[in-house]
Amino acid sequence: MEQRSVAPFRRRCARRTGARRVRARTVHTLAPRPGRDTRGLGGTYAALGGWALASGAPTAQVAVGATWIGAAGARLASLVLDRPDTDATFWAYLIAEIGFGCLAIGSARAQSHLQPTAAAR
Secondary structure, eight states, X not given: OEEEEOHHHHHHHHHHHTOSOOOOOEEEEOOSSTTOOOTTHHHHHHHHHHHHHHHOXXXXXXXXXXXXXXXXXXXXXXXXXXXXXXXXXXXXXXXXXXXXXXXXXXXXXHHHHXXXXXXXX
């Protein structure tokens, strides 16, 4: 279990709220690499993927693609704002997120072009 101080966060909050006294605390994390724990995202991707597979609707595939592209956007924003130490894993995930997002949206576009329109029926 790793320990991280929340003192910097508490000091920022104190400055913004005008508090005069701030007591530091320590947070215990279970993640071996704090800030990189993504256990909660598995359910999001599983639910969206299941919906896309079950419904077969292009809108569901666009939702999956938008989620992946959003994850890539958040990763890029963290690159600019947080300036993390990047390794091969960081870049592999970024490439995968962009790739999966583009594949899902491209699949939805291709599927919507194959479906007959209301005027053609």
